[in-house]
Amino acid sequence: MNREKDDKQCIDRIVGGDVNAFSFLVDKYKGMVYTMALRFLKNTEDAEELAQDVFIKAFNAIGEFKFDSKFSTWLYRITYNTAISKLRKKQIDTYDIDSVQIPDDQVLGSYNALNEITKQEQSKYIQIVLEKINEEDSVILTLFYLNENSILEICDITGYTESNVKVRLHRARKSFYDKLKLILKDEAISII
Amino acid sequence: MKNINLDIEKITRELIQKGEIQQPGTDFTKNLMATILKNPDVNIQFVKEEKDKNFIWVLLSILLMFIGYIGYYIYKNGLNTISDAKEIPAFSNLKYGYDFFIRLWSEFSFSPYILIAFLGILLLILFDKIIIKYLYTI
Numbered sequence: 492m493n494r495e496k497d498d499k500q501c502i503d504r505i506v507g508g509d510v511n512a513f514s515f516l517v518d519k520y521k522g523m524v525y526t527m528a529l530r531f532l533k534n535t536e537d538a539e540e541l542a543q544d545v546f547i548k549a550f551n552a553i554g555e556f557k558f559d560s561k562f563s564t565w566l567y568r569i570t571y572n573t574a575i576s577k578l579r580k581k582q583i584d585t586y587d588i589d590s591v592q593i594p595d596d597q598v599l600g601s602y603n604a605l606n607e608i609t610k611q612e613q614s615k616y617i618q619i620v621l622e623k624i625n626e627e628d629s630v631i632l633t634l635f636y637l638n639e640n641s642i643l644e645i646c647d648i649t650g651y652t653e654s655n656v657k658v659r660l661h662r663a664r665k666s667f668y669d670k671l672k673l674i675l676k677d678e679a680i681s682i683i
Numbered sequence: 684m685k686n687i688n689l690d691i692e693k694i695t696r697e698l699i700q701k702g703e704i705q706q707p708g709t710d711f712t713k714n715l716m717a718t719i720l721k722n723p724d725v726n727i728q729f730v731k732e733e734k735d736k737n738f739i740w741v742l743l744s745i746l747l748m749f750i751g752y753i754g755y756y757i758y759k760n761g762l763n764t765i766s767d768a769k770e771i772p773a774f775s776n777l778k779y780g781y782d783f784f785i786r787l788w789s790e791f792s793f794s795p796y797i798l799i800a801f802l803g804i805l806l807l808i809l810f811d812k813i814i815i816k817y818l819y820t821i
Contacts (some may be wrong), residue, residue, distance in 0.1 A: 511815075512721065517712045522704040529705060539707045546715050617702035636699035664695055671698075 498562040505553055513553075517546055520563060524570050525640055530629040533622050541577065545570045560647055564640075567648045571630065578626060593595035620670045628663030635660060720816050 498519075504512035524545050528538035548569050556565055621629045627649075634640040634648065645656050 513719065514716050517715055521711055522706050525711075526705045527706040539711065540812075542707055543715055543718070547718065550719055568768070613701045614703055618700060618705075621699075621702055632699055633702075636696045637702065637704060659693050664691070666697075668697070670714070 495561055502553060502556060502562065504552075513546075513550055516549075516562070520566055521546075523563070524566065526637070527567065527570045527630055531578060531626045532635055536634060541574060542570075545573050548573065555634045556683060561644070563569065564644050564647050567634070568650075569638075571648050574630075575624075575644060616671070618672055619674055620667055623670045623674075626665065628659065628666055631656065631659050632663045632667060659676075 498516065501512050501515050505516075521542060525538055528541040528545070529535065532538050532541060545566070549566055552569075556562065618662045621632065625631075631645060631649070634645050635642075640648070642653055642656050642660075645651075645660075646653055649656065651659065
């Protein structure tokens with residue numbers, strides 16, 4: 492709640508003409524905007540450029556922000572749309588949930604294998620997996636599990652329906668475990 | 684293994700949080716603010732004062748002080764003395780203040796030094812606005 496109050500005070504100052512107050516919002520949200528951009532573009536330079544474009548768009552449109560949603564949700568929506576228009580939006584596929592069930596032993600195996608390596612390596616492998624999977628799946632996983640956005644907030648950001656987000660999330664999780672299994676397997680082979 | 688009731692949500696959250704939120708370069712905010720401030724359409728105002736709100740509070744405070752003063756005077760001297768308004772000290776103080784400003788105004792002149800001082804203040808304000816833009820560009 493305090494975060495939202497801080498954002499509101501800051502936005503009021505920006506709208507009133509105090510341009511420098513915007514740097515407070517940039518510092519607060521640049522990490523997540525950059526991470527989302529990186530999940531889409533898979534390249535640090537392009538991601539930084541996209542993050543900059545997003546903040547400039549947000550600055551120019553900040554007077555139109557009416558506090559109907561959280562500022563962060565509004566900002567991530569701009570990030571999502573900017574990235575999608577850069578990648579050209581693909582058709583939303585429908586998936587049969589039964590065909591994307593994740594076997595329990597796969598989840599547990601990946602979890603145990605990952606816990607046996609150092610924290611630095613764990614972070615590296617998770618980044619690699621999130622880079623390898625489909626861009627939108629990667630962003631949805633990041634929003635839901637890393638940034639802890641709710642399903643409804645993700646609907647607001649992406650423009651998908653609730654059921655579509657749930658299906659995508661399910662499919663993204665399956666894809667994540669498949670890639671993680673492959674990467675950990677490759678790593679084990681390279682060590683041997 | 685199949686009998687183990689796994690909390691896939693919890694495990695996935697734990698795994699993905701190992702990935703951490705990444706950060707752009709250290710100069711990201713500085714470069715971004717420089718880009719925004721370079722835009723000639725951007726109007727810089729460094730401190731936003733809630734002037735209207737402050738003005739109302741000042742007026743209210745003055746009014747309250749005045750009412751308080753009159754109330755105190757009546758309490759101290761009784762209602763009868765109020766009829767002779769000239770004897771109320773506040774009015775004599777107001778008269779002194781009025782005389783002071785009249786005298787000051789008659790002695791005030793627009794000498795070149797005063798004009799130069801005003802010009803200096805204007806230049807300092809302009810310099811202050813420009814230097815911030817410049818600092819963001821370097």
